[in-house]
Amino acid sequence: MEKHSENIKILIENVKDKIGKPVSSRVVAATIESFGIRDIDTEADYGVSNIQDLAVYIYRQLTTSIEHKESLNAKEKEFVATNPETIQLSDYMRVKAKLFAQYYPLGIFHLLPVFLQIAAIVAFGYSLWTHVHFNHLQSTAVVLGVIIGIVSTGGFVQVIGRQATFYWNYHDYSMTKKTVDSLLKLGVKTLLVVFASIYFINVFFHIFPFKVLLVIFAYAFLIGTLLLVLAPLHTIRQRWMITISIVTGTVITIVLNQFSTLLIYYTHWIGIAVAILITKIYLSLFFRKYLKKHPPKADLTIKDTVLIYQNHRYFLYGFCVYLFIFIDRILAWSTSKDGQLPFIVYFEKNYELGMDMAILVFLLLAGVLEYSIASFTRFLDITQKVINFQKPKQFNKELFKLYWQNVIVLLVSTLVIYLLIYQVMFASWGYKGQFNEELDNLSIMVCYIGGTGYFFLAWGMLNTLYLFTLGQTLQSVKGIIYAIVINFMVGFVLSRFVSFEFSVVGMFLGSLFFMGYTMKHIFHFFKKLDYHYYAAY
Template identity: 50%
Template sequence: MSQVLPTIDDLTAQVVSKIGNPVSVMVVKATLESFGLREKDMLKDYGYNSLDSLSSFIYNKLKATDEEKLFNVKELEKKETLDKNIPVSGYLWVKAKLLFKFYPIGLFHLFPVLLQIVTIVFFGYSLWTFTEFNVMQSTAVVVGVMLGLIISGGYVQVLGKQASFYWNHKEYYKSKIVIKKLIKSGVYGICAVFVGLAVVNFLFSLFPFTFWFVTFMYSLLIGTLLLYTAPFHTIKQRWVISVVVLIATVLALFLKLHTSIHIYITHWLGISTAIGLSKLFLAYFLKPYVVSTEGEIRPKRLIVLYRNYFYFFYGALIYVFIFLDRILAWSADVTQTKKFLFLYEKDYEIGMDLAILVFFLLAGVMEYAIAAFSKFLDINQKKIQFLQTKQFNSQFYKMYWGHIALLFVSAMVAVVILYYIITEPWGYFSAFGEQLGALSIKVCVLGGVGYFFLTWAMLNTLYLFTLNKPHKALRALLISVVVNFIVGFILSRTISYEYSVVGMLVGSIVFLVLTLRDNYIFFKKLDYYYYAAY
């Protein structure tokens, strides 16, 4: 029995279903070819001399049709959801729902950090710290954590960008491959960096071998943990991170309290447990999405690198920026460091650890701001007419400053919390049995202000990332790192080591000013950048 050919009306409807409103005749032709239509069959099947002629007929027919009827399948689904959930009069309610949903989510995902603070306060111990470490031990451990974050940071940033792209487009096999390859590359990257450091250390005898071994172990484990937990952001299962860190912390704490195992080993066993559980959870969640690999195309490595190298360098440099002032402070006092390049400085570190609470407490604002921005981009580009670009841009510019106002309010709350932690008997004194020193308070205040400006700047970069402008964010960050180093180095050497925090503060302000300028240009031409990105 011969197959019934679709009529021209059927073909027209199929073209609309697949591509919506066509932008050119060639798009219509390519779509017809994808349906299996051949040039040699045109005259016999449809009475047209060529596929070009049939394509022109269908294109002209569609251009004479009301645009409201030319939505493809995905556009119809989005329109239906939009019309059902977001009436024009309900924008304020939608914003409120987004705020109550995403602001607490941003704070909730700080649970792993909060858990470490709680265990330090009550037990003097966490999954990667111990209050009774001596100076050399503290230096090795903290440097290991820093390097683990810096080296894995670039891989985590690329993983989040590229794996999320494939995941959101339901290309689950490609997403799985990218996750697997980047985790492996990240682990290799950490090992490669430490091979290089080991060679340098051997040539110049900077630190004892045991120092670098301990540093390497913490760096490798912390970096690997970050790499294995990063995909849970992509697959929207971030609660897993809190669960695995909780289990690992409880195990490590049990070993510390009830066995005579060395503290290093309790840490390594705890972090390894978190890595193992993350790997198991990840395999479990991905399994239903990748049932068969038949016909699947593996993502090309060069394409992934080309698309994401800006994000890679940004992910590494942001941690360099955050930790640079610490290294400058630790290396400024030659009477303490003596023959070593740098040594852990307790009073400075306490001040910065308290200050970074400001950064953590502002995470909810960043979570909400980007969720609201992305949501209303999709809404407004459908609700606002093409010629009303000024209205489109103005709405988002006002929304941006609303988010910054929320950032200021949250910062004031964070300042109040920090004030009570520092001054009240139930705060720092109750936890550690001593008053916070004047130097630590000075560092905390300056560092807290710096972290506020850094958070604002990072929020600006998230807007730039949303519409695929990472090169602007990277340029601003690179300049800010240089400023951070120059100012921190000069002040820590000419005044006192704790003034390296001023380098971080000034660098954060520069980062903010540069990204604020880029965002101003960005919002003034948001319609252009939006359509260029998509």
């Protein structure tokens, strides 16, 4: 009897932690079953004939006992601990300012590895995977490798961000690790399948010499694997480790290039491999530590096919976004106004320079996106507490107003970024001062059009983040697929019948469409936000 009483007491606490104060004995019964307890276990473990009788007893205890009068589940306890005061409508501006001060610098700080790569190029002429003295063929091999690596793994990175984060937020560290490990293996296998497919095609069509293909594959494999191992660091909130691994790899690349006779390819490959190794070791040690503190309650297995099926829209979105970003480059590099190219795709320096500066718009808006989604999720909870549930239109209106405020922040930030890029292009300390040459007019035109395109792409991705927050994925996936078609069709026609650099117009129009398409669905989303909010949870 003493054993049964103790087991029931523990079970009551577990039920209370999961659901707080129950609304019926059936909810309690469902919760008990979710713990893996069966009818045949209740007699021996709890001295009760079945789960329903056990649920009735626990329900009475949680609803009538003085001891459990103020029952709160684990999430409610966490909220009370971290949010001791109710935020009034008059406090909104203060909270928004605080969130902006917290998340905008955070988003920019996480781009520190990118800025360090730019600094390394300016100071030393090379970085973790670039070198200013590469000839056009070498640049073609390296950049194609980077593109293949990024596009091939983009879907897996997105799924890691979604599925692993789901388990992490529920403190299921064992499933978080298993999900990450499974997706890393799948990502690497996908890279190998992509290489085999490209090699098979190359055998018949002789697109590139075999040696060039090996260089492409080496960069693609290393960059793709690096992105895969870095992705979980966002999930486990250890993004500072991204900077450590990238900086270490870059330093090793620079040292080897300065003080050894190794080819620049080898110094790059060693540096990237070191960054991968550091990150993988850190992930292993991190999860080992967490699993010691929080051992798994059940030994569940991950089924790859089920994992991908459940997240196929996120996978497709991640793949399509990266594909969209690089289509215009491939189109521009596969034609020329000066005659036939040496290979079907051949690097064009001035176009790449223009797009490299244009993408700074997208990168520097990362802080705005981080702030916008943080403020949305925060005010979802605040607004539903301060607005009566019988006034859903007011709830929707308040949050739609917040959306437009975040769009204004996006616009203002973009104007500041435009001024910065203008200075980089024309100021004495900018491109000319660092590389002793002026930008070609072609690069400037591509930068203007491409930068505006990246602004609209960022706006479309902001819309997508809102939709994804409450599980609305279909329309964003459709939107990016349609945008890819527009990007390719317009870019192909203009690059072939006007001039190669006009492939950037396809990217601009595709981005504009993506923004407009997601905006249309954002309007519908906010009209029924109360429904989507409660349906999602």
